[in-house]
Amino acid sequence: MTFTLDAALAARRFEVSLSLAPGETVAVLGPNGAGKSTLLSVVAGLLRPDTGRAEVNGRVLFELGPSVHTWTAPHRRGTALLAQDPLLFPHLSALENVAFGPRSAGIPTREARETARHWLTEVDATDLADRRPGELSGGQAQRVAAARALAVNPEILLLDEPLSALDIHAAPLLRRLLKRVLAGRRAIIVTHDVLDAYMLADRVIVMEEGRITEDGPTRDVLRRPRSRFAAGLAGLNLVAGTVTSAGIRSAEGLEFAGQHDAPLVPGQAGVAAFPPSAVSVFLSEAHGSPRNSFRVTVTDVEPHGDQIRVRAGELSADVTPAASADLGLAPGLEVYFVVKAAAVSIYPA
Amino acid sequence: MRIRRRRDSAYNGIPRWVMAMAAVGALLVLLPLAAMLGRVNWPQFIPLITSESSLTALGLSLRTAAASTVLCVVFGVPLALVLARGDFPGQRLLRSFVLLPLVLPPVVGGIALLYAFGRQGLLGQSLEIAGIQIAFTTTAVVLAQTFVALPFLVVSLEGALRSAGSRYEAVAATLGARPTTVLRRVTLPLVLPGLASGAVLSFARSLGEFGATLTFAGSLQGVTRTLPLEIYLQRETDADAAVALSLLLVIVAVVVVGLSYRGPAPAGSVSRTARPGAPWRVAA
Amino acid sequence: MRPALRAAAALAAGVLAAGLAGCAARPGDAGDAGKTVTVFAAASLKAPFTALAEQFEAAHPGTTVTLSFAGSSDLATQISQGAPADVFASADANTMARLSGAGLVEGPPRDFASNVLTIAVPPGNPASIASFADLARPGVRTVICAAQVPCGAAAKAVGQGAGVTLKPVSEESSVTDVLGKVASGEADAGLVYVTDVLAARDKVQEVPFPGAEQAVNTYPIAAVRTAKHKEHAAAFIEAVLGPDGQQFLRGAGFGTP
Numbered sequence: 001m002t003f004t005l006d007a008a009l010a011a012r013r014f015e016v017s018l019s020l021a022p023g024e025t026v027a028v029l030g031p032n033g034a035g036k037s038t039l040l041s042v043v044a045g046l047l048r049p050d051t052g053r054a055e056v057n058g059r060v061l062f063e064l065g066p067s068v069h070t071w072t073a074p075h076r077r078g079t080a081l082l083a084q085d086p087l088l089f090p091h092l093s094a095l096e097n098v099a100f101g102p103r104s105a106g107i108p109t110r111e112a113r114e115t116a117r118h119w120l121t122e123v124d125a126t127d128l129a130d131r132r133p134g135e136l137s138g139g140q141a142q143r144v145a146a147a148r149a150l151a152v153n154p155e156i157l158l159l160d161e162p163l164s165a166l167d168i169h170a171a172p173l174l175r176r177l178l179k180r181v182l183a184g185r186r187a188i189i190v191t192h193d194v195l196d197a198y199m200l201a202d203r204v205i206v207m208e209e210g211r212i213t214e215d216g217p218t219r220d221v222l223r224r225p226r227s228r229f230a231a232g233l234a235g236l237n238l239v240a241g242t243v244t245s246a247g248i249r250s251a252e253g254l255e256f257a258g259q260h261d262a263p264l265v266p267g268q269a270g271v272a273a274f275p276p277s278a279v280s281v282f283l284s285e286a287h288g289s290p291r292n293s294f295r296v297t298v299t300d301v302e303p304h305g306d307q308i309r310v311r312a313g314e315l316s317a318d319v320t321p322a323a324s325a326d327l328g329l330a331p332g333l334e335v336y337f338v339v340k341a342a343a344v345s346i347y348p349a
Numbered sequence: 350m351r352i353r354r355r356r357d358s359a360y361n362g363i364p365r366w367v368m369a370m371a372a373v374g375a376l377l378v379l380l381p382l383a384a385m386l387g388r389v390n391w392p393q394f395i396p397l398i399t400s401e402s403s404l405t406a407l408g409l410s411l412r413t414a415a416a417s418t419v420l421c422v423v424f425g426v427p428l429a430l431v432l433a434r435g436d437f438p439g440q441r442l443l444r445s446f447v448l449l450p451l452v453l454p455p456v457v458g459g460i461a462l463l464y465a466f467g468r469q470g471l472l473g474q475s476l477e478i479a480g481i482q483i484a485f486t487t488t489a490v491v492l493a494q495t496f497v498a499l500p501f502l503v504v505s506l507e508g509a510l511r512s513a514g515s516r517y518e519a520v521a522a523t524l525g526a527r528p529t530t531v532l533r534r535v536t537l538p539l540v541l542p543g544l545a546s547g548a549v550l551s552f553a554r555s556l557g558e559f560g561a562t563l564t565f566a567g568s569l570q571g572v573t574r575t576l577p578l579e580i581y582l583q584r585e586t587d588a589d590a591a592v593a594l595s596l597l598l599v600i601v602a603v604v605v606v607g608l609s610y611r612g613p614a615p616a617g618s619v620s621r622t623a624r625p626g627a628p629w630r631v632a633a
Numbered sequence: 634m635r636p637a638l639r640a641a642a643a644l645a646a647g648v649l650a651a652g653l654a655g656c657a658a659r660p661g662d663a664g665d666a667g668k669t670v671t672v673f674a675a676a677s678l679k680a681p682f683t684a685l686a687e688q689f690e691a692a693h694p695g696t697t698v699t700l701s702f703a704g705s706s707d708l709a710t711q712i713s714q715g716a717p718a719d720v721f722a723s724a725d726a727n728t729m730a731r732l733s734g735a736g737l738v739e740g741p742p743r744d745f746a747s748n749v750l751t752i753a754v755p756p757g758n759p760a761s762i763a764s765f766a767d768l769a770r771p772g773v774r775t776v777i778c779a780a781q782v783p784c785g786a787a788a789k790a791v792g793q794g795a796g797v798t799l800k801p802v803s804e805e806s807s808v809t810d811v812l813g814k815v816a817s818g819e820a821d822a823g824l825v826y827v828t829d830v831l832a833a834r835d836k837v838q839e840v841p842f843p844g845a846e847q848a849v850n851t852y853p854i855a856a857v858r859t860a861k862h863k864e865h866a867a868a869f870i871e872a873v874l875g876p877d878g879q880q881f882l883r884g885a886g887f888g889t890p
Binding site for chain 2: 704706710774776779781782801802803804805806810813814817818819820
Binding site: 038040041044045047074076077078079080081083084085087089100101104105148149160 | 519521524525527530538541
């Protein structure tokens with residue numbers, strides 16, 4: 001364990017204990033006000049906890065106790081922040097923005113610019129180098145901001161909902177880019193999108209009311225949620241598999257056709273995501289179409305709001321109570337789940 | 350039929366009676382200036398403003414106003430930063446006191462300066478022993494001008510700092526920039542327009558300083574007699590010269606302020622306060 | 634102009650006029666207009682004229698004397714702009730000449746008092762000023778009036794008469810400012826009028842010098858042409874020139890004209 005954190009801040013009812021292995025990316029999920037941003041602030045040194053201790057690679061970031069008082073200023077911590085807003089310095093060009101970190105570290109201007117060019121290339125933004133932030137689209141600006149954070153080669157990269165301000169065309173592109181650059185990098189990513197957690201993180205922690213209520217590998221947390229918040233998230237159907245020309249083929253051989261913004265490269269890994277409300281339940285294979293129609297065995301039937309949630313292994317469907325009674329749904333019954341392709345989102349990994 | 354080109358057809362919601370009151374307010378400012386224009390002895394205008402004493406006074410005014418503007422920037426920028434970004438007991442009190450010269454009659458400022466830097470004053474006695482004399486020197490003029498002009502810079506810059514928010518600074522710090530680097534490369538460039546308009550206002554206020562200078566610095570041609578003091582003196586004997594110099598001061602002020610003061614930020618650029626838990630986020 | 638705009642302009646003018654009228658409380662309007670004398674007098678005359686006015690009111694029952702003290706030059710400007718003064722008492726002949734030259738006063742002005750310069754020093758006389766020549770000693774901070782105002786012209790004349798070239802640290806635009814600089818100890822010495830030193834005797838000391846008579850400042854008085862109450866104005870002027878008035882002036886340090 002090379003990053004450990006124990007921190008308590010009474011005024012925010014915040015008490016967290018967390019550790020990250022080298023190269024591990026952790027997604028932080030949780031409702032608004034749960035303390036997700038406070039966690040990032042404490043790690044970055046922008047907020048001082050009452051007590052606690054944090055160290056990275058044997059270097060103490062802070063140690064605050066009755067008799068000890070060690071505090072490392074934010075600029076000496078080796079944490080870089082990528083926020084929801086790109087927050088590019090408006091008076092500097094994209095290149096100078098990315099060179100800002102290296103230059104602050106004392107690297108000569110020329111060398112710093114070379115580093116900046118390298119990272120702009122990494123985020124496919126070489127052609128934006130001379131533009132001012134005001135001349136960039138939201139997606140372009142966030143790519144440059146990502147390059148700026150990466151250019152300081154941070155010990156821990158902190159991401160605060162980096163995709164939530166982007167439109168649906170820009171988000172998948174940046175998500176793929178983050179997936180690439182976060183590989184093998186230690187990072188904490190605060191997100192409200194379970195898909196981000198699924199695709200970018202090795203591990204998920206769920207925070208509620210200032211405390212960590214769940215911690216574990218992403219798939220485990222989403223499959224067997226113990227907290228109410230994770231349970232809510234887990235409602236989304238997520239099917240991992242291999243990208244085909246039309247969508248995703250799961251390990252069990254099920255074909256999911258759907259909508260996608262990024263071009264699909266067959267053979268790649270990917271995810272299909274769709275809400276239970278988009279799934280219809282039939283007793284027989286009525287439409288004869290092999291696509292998006294799956295023969296499954298009902299494992300569980302439970303009320304979910306004013307609907308009935310029908311679970312079949314990893315998939316779930318929401319039907320009205322009347323339909324549920326008509327169909328006589330009960331565990332063990334064999335049914336067909338049919339999903340409209342328009343409701344399925346395909347994300348190549 | 351006349352066709353009026355409207356610059357903006359958007360609804361502005363200003364009642365007509367408010368416009369009428371605004372017209373009265375504008376008249377109150379413009380009418381005296383227009384009346385003064387009517388009293389200018391135009392054939393003699395150029396000789397009057399280019400007399401030796403006038404030029405000396407104008408030169409002294411420009412030099413001292415420039416010097417006090419520099420002092421305002423040197424001390425006003427740190428003050429504005431501390432007031433806008435700091436969080437310490439007595440902050441509100443400090444702000445009130447720094448802004449006090451805005452509402453004090455200048456002559457009160459002059460008396461206060463006298464008791465601080467005068468010969469018998471708090472610091473003056475020590476300075477006198479050290480061989481430094483402030484009263485009756487150009488230094489005294491600069492001090493008096495700085496005293497009255499400093500709040501203009503602080504108010505203007507503090508406002509700019511508050512509306513810029515500290516989100517960029519937080520990000521810059523996490524990128525490894527030391528506080529001084531953040532100030533130099535992020536904070537100051539971001540608030541440059543506010544700093545510029547604050548400096549211009551300070552310069553204009555310094556240029557017009559009269560009461561504190563008269564009380565504290567005295568009046569001697571080329572040393573302490575700035576343009577306003579020269580106008581006051583000329584008024585005793587030569588009304589034409591006083592009016593001509595007044596007009597000159599108005600012109601200089603209008604040029605300086607008009608050229609560089611951009612006014613307050615337009616509506617819509619609301620103050621962006623960072624959320625306490627996450628300084629890079631806008632408070633909801 | 635559109636009707637709305639014209640109405641707005643009229644309203645603006647009306648509000649402005651009403652506002653200004655509300656602020657303008659004229660001294661002459663107060664009380665019984667037929668029995669009020671408004672006197673504009675140089676600031677240095679405050680003490681003797683206040684005392685005289687009280688006596689005048691006692692001697693002329695039902696008559697009110699309204700006094701307005703300011704710099705002679707300011708008062709002359711106000712009168713030429715139509716201020717409702719009945720009597721004008723100036724601290725120098727030039728200022729009075731400006732008004733009489735413009736035909737704004739009745740008849741030739743009459744001199745009623747004189748004033749001479751003296752040296753004022755802070756209590757204790759820190760710079761040990763003993764003579765007029767000491768004012769020009771290196772290191773002595775002397776403050777005088779600017780040549781544009783009467784006390785400055787007098788200072789210049791006295792200096793020339795004594796053969797001393799003054800190098801003042803400041804040339805103030807009023808004698809009050811000179812006195813202030815001396816009283817606060819900023820200046821080592823200042824040239825002011827004898828009457829000023831007498832009025833501020835707890836704040837400054839006097840160092841008399843021979844030759845002060847070389848620049849005697851005479852004070853003229855005259856009735857204003859537009860005076861509403863000419864007999865009262867004439868009566869007040871007679872009182873100033875009469876024995877009682879002269880006695881008050883002598884008491885304040887003024888000399889005979």
